[in-house]
Amino acid sequence: DAKTTQPNSMESNEEEPVHLPCNHSTISGTDYIHWYRQLPSQGPEYVIHGLTSNVNNRMASLAIAEDRKSSTLILHRATLRDAAVYYCILRDVDNYGQNFVFGPGTRLSVLP
């Protein structure tokens, strides 16, 4: 599986936008980029995924670089409930995509 690298931790103020970066320089053409987050004492939850185009949903936006070697998860207005560990994961469709590998993730702190 192609590897991702993320900052260990980031901090944001409440109600401000947050940009969480992910580098995946060895991404292949069939890898989808997935984001999950894990709140304290809970299992991970799906946030968003994309292949080439930028994606939006009710939770976040995903901006994918033109060369696909990096992506950014955007939380438009951080709330205290967004404090979590955010994982960027590549999912290989050609490999049947049955499983994927979690990296260390970014721990996001949100300050009131």
Place this chain on the structure above:
Amino acid sequence: DAMVIQNPRYQVTQFGKPVTLSCSQTLNHNVMYWYQQKSSQAPKLLFHYYDKDFNNEADTPDNFQSRRPNTSFCFLDIRSPGLGDAAMYLCATRSGTGFNQPQHFGDGTRLSIL
């Protein structure tokens, strides 16, 4: 309307005493996963089922076994728990109908070894 349910949330067992963790799902997903997550680490995949087909990760210890009697239920058996097996165990499901269907996780069972 919990969709992936893990029982119990907290489990305590003794060193060497077999323990079974349970997972059930109401999503009718054909893929089910077990992950181990140690403190301050990312989840690590142990194995997964695609329908009844069992797929073990290469580095999953033999001490860990799994059973899936039907679509809804999956069990993780630890035959002789050691102190290093204390962790959060996460169950997840996914619909196998599309390559990019998201995984749905339960809230985990935290296993302590005395």
